Amino acid sequence: MSELVRDHDIVVYGASGFVGVLVAKYLAEHAPAGTRVALAGRSETKLTEVKQRLGVDWPVLVADATDAPALEKVAASTRVVITTVGPYAKFGKDLVRACAAAGTDYVDLTGEVLFARQSIDDNHELARSTGARIVHSCGFDSIPSDLGVHVLDQQVKADGAGELTDTTLVVTSMRGGMSGGTIDSMRHQLDTVKQDRKLRRLAASPYSLSPDRAAEPDLGRQDDVALLRGEEINPRLRGTLAPFVMASYNTRVVRRSNALREWAYGRQFRYREAMSVGASPLSPVIAFATKLGLGALIVGLSIPPTRFVLDRVLPKPGEGPSERSRNSGHFTMDLFTTTTTGERYTSRVKAKGDPGYAATAIMLGESALALVHDRDALPPSEGGVLTPATALGDALVTRLRAAGLEITARKC
Template structure:
């Protein structure tokens, strides 16, 4: 068996361990790696059930090793982390099942990627693991799926183009989900449900989750840019003169915006000290768009309230997708998303960026983004942004290496002056 050392110098049996490989998204990731990982990439499948992992391996027609590890078994999780150069995990909610694994990876100097969209989990991971991972050289990279790669990498590409044109710094920047077909996974809903349970009786955690800089490395050093409302209804022309109609709140804005702001801070506020970032969703340009935007806002609020109250949660739990469930292959393939970003620079120039991909955002496209993030950590070390390790973001840990990989995988990622 070929053995390779990681950044800490210890020898590792596997390049990538897919943890949760028998789950719905885990299977999609394993399938993608089986078809697209460069020859010689040593992948292992991991999870709680040896028999289910064996079924996945047989279905894929691969001879990858199987590792059995329950998230609550500290010794097994430590062994898993120590065996890999990169651990890729789809097992959420991460606040319930992911804390031990990410800490084990940070301690072992093992790179790590996941799909979390949980503010409080990410904050706790930063507090517990950032300095440790910086010491061991581990790149801990949360949110490597639809949350939050289009947001974080989209702003990264936008900033790179502005810098290349010597057009100043980013100021008011808005991401607009221009079109999207596909649903949110049962895992995303379960993560939302879990976080609501955690903050329900804890005012401090509610304030932390609501803070626009909840993931900042130094909240006191962040600029005071006034109120930043994730649930605002926007007028399209205020974002860009070419946009028409009203823009509704985007359901994941409260997480994605904090990831992007963390990237700016980790980079020494390279995007700009006056960088203001928000996200919204197009509901069309018809005269009814203000009504549709308000209906969307009310609906999102109702979902949060509904999941917070036992009687309505009982009903919603029977309607909403459950963890481990997902759409058919035909539905996944029919999905797509187009995300446009608009900014005005400190010199007054207007720039736009686009991130577009085929495939259901929460499943097919996410499997590609997560897999390519892991592959970048293995195969593109020389092209990664300089870092000594830590709890990073997709932009600060993977940068242009991931951009190039996603473009090669068929995703459109562009930026230009308007």
């Protein structure tokens, strides 16, 4: 990152939105003393209301997501930008470009494959030239996945147990709602790929976010919606596992981390994600019904008549659960791997709070704080469009553990 003097340490862009307010609140309560935070967005009135509600004396910066010159001023004023404004393919391109050009570190919540791919193509070399760390997906998409594999690999390496091979993340338990922003991003990407066969193929590729797809190993078909038998992953797992709705994005982030690290996890590293639906005799039926339900949601959002109906019942952008509901949420993700020496290892990422809101506010806020306060502990990097593991690594693991998340790895 540029050593130029900046007016702010962190700018929260989209600070008057539902998630933006949660992130700003988290920083107000947990940022180290002296951290210079500013709130940014398109409405000065709404930003001032947030500032008053939080009881902070932070500057307010006005910039519309389509006003490139205003976004450039925001980026040049700060060391780190947090943005919660999506769909990112629609509202995020100018801001990430401004940060890459200004040498300003950047974190967001995107789970959009095509936006992340375009950001890599447009900004990676520019960010390397300025030293900016552009870090997409610093919330529930995709920190548990990326850091879960990161600590798993570290433990295997520390024990001299070889490299990772078949690795599966299992959502062991989870309570929380799908956000309106996630639904809106899904709509936007479906509309985009419907019009372009080339983009459909890109979105479906298991290596769609890799720096060099031609250099990736040929590991056969990697299916993000397959039904899996628990015992085939680890002897202690029971029942049939269902597809996990976020697998099609998270898996690509983890594979990019492996490639950016010169395949340090292993050239035979195969990664997938699934969700436990219990160990009862009915688990195959429940898992199959879950798979059908996910497919039906995608088809329903792709067809105008059913989209009209779904739009009336699904969460709207900017909407979110009550504080009570956010606090009662939780998630536990267990990762299982077999190494090249035949050993079995597992890691766990676990947190209290609704995954997409309360837990995400912690993960996003701590990602930005790591970039500001933990420079010496960050992984070596010349900058670029990175991942949570390659940009933040152990510095973020340490921060999240201190914030109450469980992040562990051990031999089975």
